[in-house]
Amino acid sequence: MSGPNGMLYGGDEIGALVFDPGHHSLRVGYAQEDTPKADIPAVIGVGPATHIPDAEEKVPDGNITQSAAKTGNELRHYIDVTEIHVPRPGMEIQTYMKDGQVDNWDLFEKMLDYCYSKVIRSPSEHHPALFTEAVWTTRPAREKLAELLFEKYQAPAFFLVKNAVLAAFANGKSTALVLDAGASQTSAVPVIDGYAIVSAAVRSPLGGDHLAAQAKIMLNNMHIQMLPIYSIQSKEVIRERERAKYTLKNLPAGLTQSWQQYMLKRQYEDFCHCVAQVSENPYEERVAAAVPGVHHEFPGGYHQDFGPERFKLTECLFEQTMGAAQLVCSAAGACDADARPALWGGVVACGGLSALAGWPDRVARELAARAPSSHRLKTHAAPSPQERRFAAWLGGSILASIGSFQQMWISSQEYDEGGKGQLERKCP
């Protein structure tokens, strides 16, 4: 905290927790660490507790949070990959997120319970909690969250920060134009002196989910069947582009549609991660064909090389009217003219989708073509994909461990005195 010569450096750690709820996953961990402790899928499996298949017995019971005693038709909530990915009859997959903010508070509570008991393994009343939120989060949602943290979890202090601001902090900037390409949407938010300019924020629904949907369409058109991996008992080695030979597993009856959809979506995401690549220039068959293909084996055993298709697939993210570069242009254009040079000089790319191979380069290129020549354009993206994915969480981790930030928390005393109305004032 302070050196022997009285100089003040570093931060001051007060055991704060940072929560970064997203559409794809929730990141949670201690402030001052460089990666979150856990990255939990933002879905919860809800199924009947009475019908427990054999497979579950092997799983340690610890990861299962129960809503009530194991009697009657009570529901059980299955959280995290090890729980969700087990085929269970009647288990529905539900998400608590909607449009960038928490929508289903009961489910979110389950998630927080899980975080405190299984990830942090420490009582919630010991840790101040810093939450990230989307720029357009509505006031009732913010207040509901504060209420939940103070009243149910007895948090000693609470704070809410816009994720764009934190992403800018994670990249060492207080003024930046944050281009956040997430699962459900892509957004461009100007941040000036650590304050997000809400009125200038723009977003488009082209996110990672869109890419996964496109991958599904593409594979359907290519007549490649994406078999769910949990259904495969065994498969044989076959030659490329040959018909797959596999035996199916005996699955319990009554698997829900939502769960199957979710599992398949994960596989399409996986496919995108392995195969899809963004070309530096707008798609051109000839150029794309010159790049060596990528081999991919599907769960059923079928495998083939993907050549130009993998570049063609990602073109859906760069449509002229809704592409990332267009978002940045309109966000910067909506800002005050005095602020624009600084914003163009610090375009920060982050979010899970930016981990896609070639994505930052393409965006930088498109921006260079569109940016006004009177501004110096500098596109900044953290070198490692993890850093880009966890940018908002990292920013939160940095912010919550800075000594001078410790005066900003809304403490439980303040909450008791002022109620949740002060949230708008204290967390701008």
Next chain:
Amino acid sequence: MADILDILDIEQPGTAEITRDSILHGDKMKKKYVTAKAARRPEGMHREVFALLYNDNKDLPPLLPTDTGKAYKQTKAKLGMRKVRKWVWAPFTNPARKDNAVFYHWKRKTDESKEYPFAQFNKQVSIPSYSESEYNQYLKSEDWSQAETDHLMDLCQRFDLRFIVIHDRWDRAAFRDRSVEDLKERYYNICGILSKVKTNPWSNTVTMVNGEKRVYHYDAEHERKRKEQLRRLFDRTKEQIEEEQTLLAELKKIEARKRERERKTQDLQKLISRADGNSAAANQTAIANDGMNTPSTVSSSIARRHDRKLHKKKLASQQRPMRAIETVTVEWSGIKFPEARGTGVWLRSQRMKLPPGVGQRKTKAIEQELRLMNIDVAPTPTESICKHFNELRSDLALALDLKNALTSYEFELQALRHQYEALNPGKTLTIPPSICNTSAEADTKPLGEIIDVVGSPGSHNNTI
């Protein structure tokens, strides 16, 4: 064999019988052997150097440093004599907070609890405040209600005068939308008024200069204009920027061409003034010679009149810097024949000799012209023939210069015409006959019009 073993100090395995005597006297014998071999120190060799070579038992100095015996005992780590200071998870309060909330952090157990060090960074901008009566008395405005002003001051406090952020968080539901400049104008206006009527100066807007309060004055109109200009500058489309750049490049080209033309005009002007000087002299001689009108003097007088008219026009329009050219002094016109110099007797034919300044080519050309006119190259040098012959040759030289200039301009005109036609396919450039000189006409045209090819701006616009 045994000798070598002796020298190398190796004991012979077979012969060495271990007897009581050998054990007792072994050392002695060895010593004896060594001392017998020991060499004396040579004169002048330092004792230390000698000791390195020969010591008592004739051992070589060790190649590696050896242990000195105590080494192992000293290797025990001595890592500070103090005890490890303990860290504790201790509560603290932050004086920068108003609520005395208690947080916990790690600190040294021994550290005395002093004020939270990061509290010193809690800096706030001082924003002027006003009471209701003050507002009613001084700050009333038709444009701003008190609620709106209060909202502004509140936002200023919350966002530390970051007006762009304030503008973003402005409560548009309750108040009408205002520009950043409006907000700034109102705020600085309030600051100005309050600092006048109140005693406590607001640090951020009032500076004390020579004991006199100076209030920051915000020039909203200027700022609005500046912002508008900035906005326009940034909102230019790509095409506009490209157009601007090509226009700038064109402008540069045009200016370069203009400079080139001016240089040429200046050269030509020199030639003309030369002709003028010549013809004036000819006129005078003509008058003196009682009306001996030669066609050249007629044409040159016309040319002069024309020229003067042109000059007037140019002076009126002020388009080109012709005046500077007008005053150019001509130091040489046609051929200047040297006056007879020196004393004594000389041949009159000497006066007809071309001066050395005239080049070979010009001399040849003049001779050619003379031959065409059927004039003897070397006529009989009577007084009058001598004079007229010299004048004629001087005029011929000038005419040749002008002819050369004309052909070069003619060529340039044609080149420009071709350029124009290449750039605008399908169009033909009709050159007005006034500037179109065929070589047949050239002799009868007045000089001024020839010069007009390069002189007047109107005709230039046709060719560009």
